[in-house]
Amino acid sequence: MLVDGMALLFRGYYATAYRGYIMKTSAGVPTNAIYGFVKYMWDAIQTFEPSHVICCWDMGSKTFRTELYDQYKANRGAPPEELVPQFDLVKEVVSSFDIPNIGIEQFEADDCIGSLAKRYSAEMHVQILTGDHDSLQLVTDRVHSIIMKKGMSNYEVYTPEKLLEEKGLTPAQMIDLKGLMGDTSDNFPGVKGIGEKTAIKLLKEYATIEAIIENLEKLPKGMRTKIESELDMLHLSRQLAEIRCDVPIECVVEDALLTIDAGKVRKQFETLEFNKLLKEMGIH
Incomplete structure:
Protein backbone atom coordinates (compact mmCIF):
# COMPACT_ATOMS: atom_id res chain seq x y z
CA MET A 1 0.00 0.00 0.00
CA LEU A 163 -13.00 3.53 -14.22
CA LEU A 164 -14.35 2.52 -17.64
CA GLU A 165 -17.79 1.87 -16.17
CA GLU A 166 -17.89 5.21 -14.30
CA LYS A 167 -16.18 7.63 -16.72
CA GLY A 168 -16.08 5.68 -19.97
CA LEU A 169 -12.32 6.31 -20.10
CA THR A 170 -9.08 4.37 -19.69
CA PRO A 171 -6.46 5.37 -17.07
CA ALA A 172 -4.23 6.90 -19.79
CA GLN A 173 -7.15 9.01 -21.02
CA MET A 174 -7.48 10.56 -17.54
CA ILE A 175 -4.27 12.51 -18.30
CA ASP A 176 -5.71 13.83 -21.58
CA LEU A 177 -8.97 14.65 -19.79
CA LYS A 178 -7.07 16.97 -17.40
CA GLY A 179 -5.10 18.39 -20.34
CA LEU A 180 -8.34 19.41 -22.06
CA MET A 181 -10.41 20.63 -19.10
CA GLY A 182 -7.58 21.80 -16.81
CA ASP A 183 -7.62 21.45 -13.04
CA THR A 184 -8.91 24.24 -10.81
CA SER A 185 -7.38 22.77 -7.64
CA ASP A 186 -3.90 22.63 -9.24
CA ASN A 187 -4.55 25.93 -11.04
CA PHE A 188 -3.88 25.12 -14.69
CA PRO A 189 -6.50 26.04 -17.28
CA GLY A 190 -6.51 23.42 -20.06
CA VAL A 191 -8.54 24.76 -22.98
CA LYS A 192 -10.79 27.67 -21.95
CA GLY A 193 -14.42 26.83 -22.57
CA ILE A 194 -13.98 23.04 -22.54
CA GLY A 195 -15.43 21.38 -19.46
CA GLU A 196 -15.51 17.77 -18.31
CA LYS A 197 -18.55 16.76 -20.38
CA THR A 198 -17.11 18.04 -23.67
CA ALA A 199 -13.63 16.67 -22.89
CA ILE A 200 -15.02 13.17 -22.18
CA LYS A 201 -17.12 13.29 -25.37
CA LEU A 202 -14.03 14.23 -27.44
CA LEU A 203 -11.91 11.49 -25.86
CA LYS A 204 -14.60 8.85 -26.37
CA GLU A 205 -14.70 9.81 -30.03
CA TYR A 206 -11.00 10.38 -30.77
CA ALA A 207 -9.22 8.58 -27.86
CA THR A 208 -6.26 10.99 -27.47
CA ILE A 209 -5.37 14.70 -27.61
CA GLU A 210 -3.11 13.95 -30.62
CA ALA A 211 -6.02 12.39 -32.53
CA ILE A 212 -8.33 15.31 -31.61
CA ILE A 213 -5.75 17.76 -33.04
CA GLU A 214 -5.37 15.65 -36.20
CA ASN A 215 -9.15 15.79 -36.70
CA LEU A 216 -9.74 19.46 -35.86
CA GLU A 217 -11.43 20.14 -39.21
CA LYS A 218 -14.19 17.63 -38.25
CA LEU A 219 -15.06 19.54 -35.05
CA PRO A 220 -17.73 22.24 -34.81
CA LYS A 221 -16.21 25.64 -35.65
CA GLY A 222 -16.53 27.05 -32.10
CA MET A 223 -14.80 24.08 -30.51
CA ARG A 224 -12.09 23.99 -33.17
CA THR A 225 -11.36 27.69 -32.59
CA LYS A 226 -11.10 27.15 -28.81
CA ILE A 227 -8.57 24.33 -29.23
CA GLU A 228 -6.55 26.05 -31.98
CA SER A 229 -6.15 29.23 -29.94
CA GLU A 230 -5.04 27.26 -26.84
CA LEU A 231 -2.78 24.60 -28.37
CA ASP A 232 0.30 25.55 -26.32
CA MET A 233 -1.68 25.59 -23.07
CA LEU A 234 -3.33 22.29 -24.00
CA HIS A 235 0.08 20.59 -24.37
CA LEU A 236 1.41 22.26 -21.21
CA SER A 237 -1.69 21.30 -19.19
CA ARG A 238 -1.32 17.69 -20.30
CA GLN A 239 2.33 17.75 -19.21
CA LEU A 240 1.37 19.18 -15.80
CA ALA A 241 -1.38 16.58 -15.36
CA GLU A 242 0.80 13.56 -16.05
CA ILE A 243 2.22 11.81 -12.99
Whole structure:
Protein backbone atom coordinates (compact mmCIF):
# COMPACT_ATOMS: atom_id res chain seq x y z
CA MET A 1 0.00 0.00 0.00
CA LEU A 2 1.34 3.40 -1.06
CA VAL A 3 -0.07 6.12 1.20
CA ASP A 4 -0.51 9.73 0.03
CA GLY A 5 0.66 11.28 3.30
CA MET A 6 -0.47 14.85 2.65
CA ALA A 7 -3.97 13.74 1.62
CA LEU A 8 -4.44 11.91 4.93
CA LEU A 9 -2.82 14.66 7.02
CA PHE A 10 -4.94 17.50 5.58
CA ARG A 11 -8.06 15.36 5.86
CA GLY A 12 -7.20 14.64 9.50
CA TYR A 13 -6.70 18.34 10.18
CA TYR A 14 -9.92 19.60 8.60
CA ALA A 15 -12.04 16.77 10.05
CA THR A 16 -11.65 18.41 13.48
CA ALA A 17 -10.53 22.00 12.77
CA TYR A 18 -13.76 22.98 11.03
CA ARG A 19 -15.48 22.79 14.42
CA GLY A 20 -12.82 25.13 15.81
CA TYR A 21 -11.34 22.41 17.99
CA ILE A 22 -7.58 21.86 17.70
CA MET A 23 -6.31 19.01 19.84
CA LYS A 24 -3.06 19.84 21.65
CA THR A 25 -0.69 18.12 24.06
CA SER A 26 -0.30 19.50 27.59
CA ALA A 27 2.83 21.27 26.27
CA GLY A 28 0.66 23.06 23.70
CA VAL A 29 1.77 21.12 20.58
CA PRO A 30 -1.12 20.76 18.09
CA THR A 31 -1.79 17.11 17.17
CA ASN A 32 -5.25 16.96 15.58
CA ALA A 33 -3.98 16.32 12.02
CA ILE A 34 -1.64 13.54 13.19
CA TYR A 35 -4.42 11.95 15.23
CA GLY A 36 -6.69 11.90 12.18
CA PHE A 37 -3.86 10.71 9.94
CA VAL A 38 -3.18 7.69 12.19
CA LYS A 39 -6.87 6.79 12.37
CA TYR A 40 -7.24 6.91 8.56
CA MET A 41 -4.03 5.00 7.89
CA TRP A 42 -4.78 2.35 10.52
CA ASP A 43 -8.34 1.88 9.27
CA ALA A 44 -7.05 1.32 5.71
CA ILE A 45 -4.41 -1.13 6.94
CA GLN A 46 -7.09 -3.09 8.85
CA THR A 47 -9.47 -2.97 5.87
CA PHE A 48 -7.10 -3.83 3.01
CA GLU A 49 -4.45 -5.84 4.92
CA PRO A 50 -1.34 -4.87 2.92
CA SER A 51 1.87 -6.82 3.51
CA HIS A 52 4.02 -3.74 2.84
CA VAL A 53 3.34 -0.02 3.42
CA ILE A 54 5.19 3.11 2.23
CA CYS A 55 4.15 6.71 2.93
CA CYS A 56 4.90 9.39 0.30
CA TRP A 57 5.15 13.14 0.91
CA ASP A 58 5.39 16.42 -0.97
CA MET A 59 8.68 18.22 -0.32
CA GLY A 60 7.74 21.91 -0.48
CA SER A 61 5.93 23.92 -3.13
CA LYS A 62 8.77 24.17 -5.70
CA THR A 63 8.73 21.30 -8.19
CA PHE A 64 9.50 20.71 -11.86
CA ARG A 65 5.84 21.65 -12.52
CA THR A 66 6.23 25.14 -11.02
CA GLU A 67 9.27 25.57 -13.29
CA LEU A 68 7.15 24.65 -16.31
CA TYR A 69 4.27 26.92 -15.24
CA ASP A 70 4.72 29.45 -12.45
CA GLN A 71 0.98 29.60 -11.75
CA TYR A 72 0.82 25.89 -10.91
CA LYS A 73 -0.93 25.58 -7.50
CA ALA A 74 -0.44 29.36 -7.06
CA ASN A 75 -4.05 29.57 -5.87
CA ARG A 76 -3.23 27.74 -2.64
CA GLY A 77 -2.71 29.78 0.50
CA ALA A 78 -0.23 29.02 3.27
CA PRO A 79 -1.16 26.01 5.42
CA PRO A 80 -2.99 26.76 8.69
CA GLU A 81 -0.64 27.78 11.51
CA GLU A 82 -1.58 24.81 13.73
CA LEU A 83 -0.81 22.37 10.92
CA VAL A 84 2.79 23.50 10.31
CA PRO A 85 4.43 21.82 13.37
CA GLN A 86 2.58 18.61 12.52
CA PHE A 87 4.36 18.14 9.14
CA ASP A 88 7.59 16.87 10.73
CA LEU A 89 5.95 15.22 13.70
CA VAL A 90 3.72 13.02 11.54
CA LYS A 91 6.79 11.56 9.82
CA GLU A 92 8.17 10.56 13.22
CA VAL A 93 4.87 8.80 13.91
CA VAL A 94 5.07 6.98 10.55
CA SER A 95 8.66 5.94 11.38
CA SER A 96 7.50 4.54 14.73
CA PHE A 97 5.39 2.06 12.70
CA ASP A 98 8.58 1.15 10.77
CA ILE A 99 6.91 2.50 7.62
CA PRO A 100 9.34 4.28 5.24
CA ASN A 101 8.73 8.00 4.57
CA ILE A 102 9.51 8.86 0.93
CA GLY A 103 9.79 12.36 -0.51
CA ILE A 104 12.03 13.67 -3.30
CA GLU A 105 12.89 17.34 -3.87
CA GLN A 106 11.43 18.79 -7.10
CA PHE A 107 8.74 16.08 -7.26
CA GLU A 108 5.31 15.68 -5.71
CA ALA A 109 4.12 12.74 -3.60
CA ASP A 110 2.07 11.61 -6.65
CA ASP A 111 5.27 11.21 -8.70
CA CYS A 112 6.83 9.09 -5.94
CA ILE A 113 3.65 7.01 -5.74
CA GLY A 114 3.58 6.58 -9.54
CA SER A 115 7.24 5.55 -9.68
CA LEU A 116 6.94 3.06 -6.80
CA ALA A 117 3.66 1.67 -8.18
CA LYS A 118 5.29 1.04 -11.53
CA ARG A 119 8.32 -0.59 -9.92
CA TYR A 120 6.52 -2.83 -7.41
CA SER A 121 3.55 -3.83 -9.58
CA ALA A 122 5.94 -5.96 -11.63
CA GLU A 123 6.11 -8.36 -8.68
CA MET A 124 3.10 -7.64 -6.44
CA HIS A 125 -0.36 -6.11 -6.26
CA VAL A 126 -0.21 -2.39 -5.39
CA GLN A 127 -2.90 -0.28 -3.70
CA ILE A 128 -2.74 3.54 -3.60
CA LEU A 129 -4.46 5.16 -0.61
CA THR A 130 -5.43 8.75 -1.39
CA GLY A 131 -8.30 11.22 -1.65
CA ASP A 132 -7.02 12.44 -4.99
CA HIS A 133 -8.61 11.39 -8.29
CA ASP A 134 -5.34 12.23 -10.11
CA SER A 135 -4.18 8.75 -9.06
CA LEU A 136 -6.74 7.17 -11.42
CA GLN A 137 -4.28 7.58 -14.31
CA LEU A 138 -2.00 5.06 -12.53
CA VAL A 139 -4.60 2.29 -12.36
CA THR A 140 -3.78 -1.05 -14.02
CA ASP A 141 -4.76 -4.67 -13.41
CA ARG A 142 -1.99 -4.74 -10.77
CA VAL A 143 -2.40 -1.18 -9.40
CA HIS A 144 -5.69 -0.14 -7.80
CA SER A 145 -6.55 3.29 -6.42
CA ILE A 146 -8.38 3.45 -3.09
CA ILE A 147 -10.16 6.81 -2.96
CA MET A 148 -11.10 7.88 0.56
CA LYS A 149 -14.59 9.30 0.71
CA LYS A 150 -16.32 11.28 3.45
CA GLY A 151 -16.10 9.73 6.91
CA MET A 152 -14.13 6.77 8.22
CA SER A 153 -14.06 3.36 6.47
CA ASN A 154 -15.66 4.79 3.33
CA TYR A 155 -13.65 3.82 0.26
CA GLU A 156 -14.11 3.60 -3.50
CA VAL A 157 -11.66 1.14 -5.08
CA TYR A 158 -10.83 1.86 -8.72
CA THR A 159 -9.75 -0.83 -11.17
CA PRO A 160 -9.53 -0.28 -14.97
CA GLU A 161 -13.03 -1.83 -15.23
CA LYS A 162 -14.52 0.44 -12.57
CA LEU A 163 -13.00 3.53 -14.22
CA LEU A 164 -14.35 2.52 -17.64
CA GLU A 165 -17.79 1.87 -16.17
CA GLU A 166 -17.89 5.21 -14.30
CA LYS A 167 -16.18 7.63 -16.72
CA GLY A 168 -16.08 5.68 -19.97
CA LEU A 169 -12.32 6.31 -20.10
CA THR A 170 -9.08 4.37 -19.69
CA PRO A 171 -6.46 5.37 -17.07
CA ALA A 172 -4.23 6.90 -19.79
CA GLN A 173 -7.15 9.01 -21.02
CA MET A 174 -7.48 10.56 -17.54
CA ILE A 175 -4.27 12.51 -18.30
CA ASP A 176 -5.71 13.83 -21.58
CA LEU A 177 -8.97 14.65 -19.79
CA LYS A 178 -7.07 16.97 -17.40
CA GLY A 179 -5.10 18.39 -20.34
CA LEU A 180 -8.34 19.41 -22.06
CA MET A 181 -10.41 20.63 -19.10
CA GLY A 182 -7.58 21.80 -16.81
CA ASP A 183 -7.62 21.45 -13.04
CA THR A 184 -8.91 24.24 -10.81
CA SER A 185 -7.38 22.77 -7.64
CA ASP A 186 -3.90 22.63 -9.24
CA ASN A 187 -4.55 25.93 -11.04
CA PHE A 188 -3.88 25.12 -14.69
CA PRO A 189 -6.50 26.04 -17.28
CA GLY A 190 -6.51 23.42 -20.06
CA VAL A 191 -8.54 24.76 -22.98
CA LYS A 192 -10.79 27.67 -21.95
CA GLY A 193 -14.42 26.83 -22.57
CA ILE A 194 -13.98 23.04 -22.54
CA GLY A 195 -15.43 21.38 -19.46
CA GLU A 196 -15.51 17.77 -18.31
CA LYS A 197 -18.55 16.76 -20.38
CA THR A 198 -17.11 18.04 -23.67
CA ALA A 199 -13.63 16.67 -22.89
CA ILE A 200 -15.02 13.17 -22.18
CA LYS A 201 -17.12 13.29 -25.37
CA LEU A 202 -14.03 14.23 -27.44
CA LEU A 203 -11.91 11.49 -25.86
CA LYS A 204 -14.60 8.85 -26.37
CA GLU A 205 -14.70 9.81 -30.03
CA TYR A 206 -11.00 10.38 -30.77
CA ALA A 207 -9.22 8.58 -27.86
CA THR A 208 -6.26 10.99 -27.47
CA ILE A 209 -5.37 14.70 -27.61
CA GLU A 210 -3.11 13.95 -30.62
CA ALA A 211 -6.02 12.39 -32.53
CA ILE A 212 -8.33 15.31 -31.61
CA ILE A 213 -5.75 17.76 -33.04
CA GLU A 214 -5.37 15.65 -36.20
CA ASN A 215 -9.15 15.79 -36.70
CA LEU A 216 -9.74 19.46 -35.86
CA GLU A 217 -11.43 20.14 -39.21
CA LYS A 218 -14.19 17.63 -38.25
CA LEU A 219 -15.06 19.54 -35.05
CA PRO A 220 -17.73 22.24 -34.81
CA LYS A 221 -16.21 25.64 -35.65
CA GLY A 222 -16.53 27.05 -32.10
CA MET A 223 -14.80 24.08 -30.51
CA ARG A 224 -12.09 23.99 -33.17
CA THR A 225 -11.36 27.69 -32.59
CA LYS A 226 -11.10 27.15 -28.81
CA ILE A 227 -8.57 24.33 -29.23
CA GLU A 228 -6.55 26.05 -31.98
CA SER A 229 -6.15 29.23 -29.94
CA GLU A 230 -5.04 27.26 -26.84
CA LEU A 231 -2.78 24.60 -28.37
CA ASP A 232 0.30 25.55 -26.32
CA MET A 233 -1.68 25.59 -23.07
CA LEU A 234 -3.33 22.29 -24.00
CA HIS A 235 0.08 20.59 -24.37
CA LEU A 236 1.41 22.26 -21.21
CA SER A 237 -1.69 21.30 -19.19
CA ARG A 238 -1.32 17.69 -20.30
CA GLN A 239 2.33 17.75 -19.21
CA LEU A 240 1.37 19.18 -15.80
CA ALA A 241 -1.38 16.58 -15.36
CA GLU A 242 0.80 13.56 -16.05
CA ILE A 243 2.22 11.81 -12.99
CA ARG A 244 5.89 10.97 -13.47
CA CYS A 245 6.75 7.30 -13.04
CA ASP A 246 10.54 7.62 -13.41
CA VAL A 247 11.56 9.34 -10.15
CA PRO A 248 14.87 7.97 -8.82
CA ILE A 249 13.84 6.60 -5.41
CA GLU A 250 16.02 4.54 -3.11
CA CYS A 251 13.63 2.20 -1.34
CA VAL A 252 14.06 -1.53 -0.93
CA VAL A 253 10.71 -3.31 -0.76
CA GLU A 254 11.88 -5.39 2.25
CA ASP A 255 12.13 -2.13 4.26
CA ALA A 256 8.40 -1.61 3.75
CA LEU A 257 7.34 -4.96 5.24
CA LEU A 258 4.69 -4.14 7.83
CA THR A 259 6.01 -5.34 11.19
CA ILE A 260 4.76 -3.18 14.02
CA ASP A 261 6.89 -2.84 17.15
CA ALA A 262 4.25 -2.08 19.80
CA GLY A 263 6.86 -0.62 22.16
CA LYS A 264 8.03 1.96 19.60
CA VAL A 265 4.50 3.00 18.71
CA ARG A 266 3.47 3.20 22.38
CA LYS A 267 6.45 5.42 23.21
CA GLN A 268 5.62 7.79 20.33
CA PHE A 269 1.92 7.88 21.22
CA GLU A 270 2.63 8.56 24.88
CA THR A 271 4.71 11.59 23.86
CA LEU A 272 1.76 12.87 21.80
CA GLU A 273 -0.70 11.89 24.58
CA PHE A 274 -2.65 9.58 22.24
CA ASN A 275 -3.60 7.24 25.10
CA LYS A 276 -7.16 6.68 23.87
CA LEU A 277 -5.87 5.82 20.39
CA LEU A 278 -3.48 3.20 21.83
CA LYS A 279 -6.49 1.44 23.38
CA GLU A 280 -8.58 1.77 20.22
CA MET A 281 -5.80 0.24 18.11
CA GLY A 282 -5.23 -2.54 20.61
CA ILE A 283 -1.57 -1.66 21.11
CA HIS A 284 -0.48 -2.55 24.65
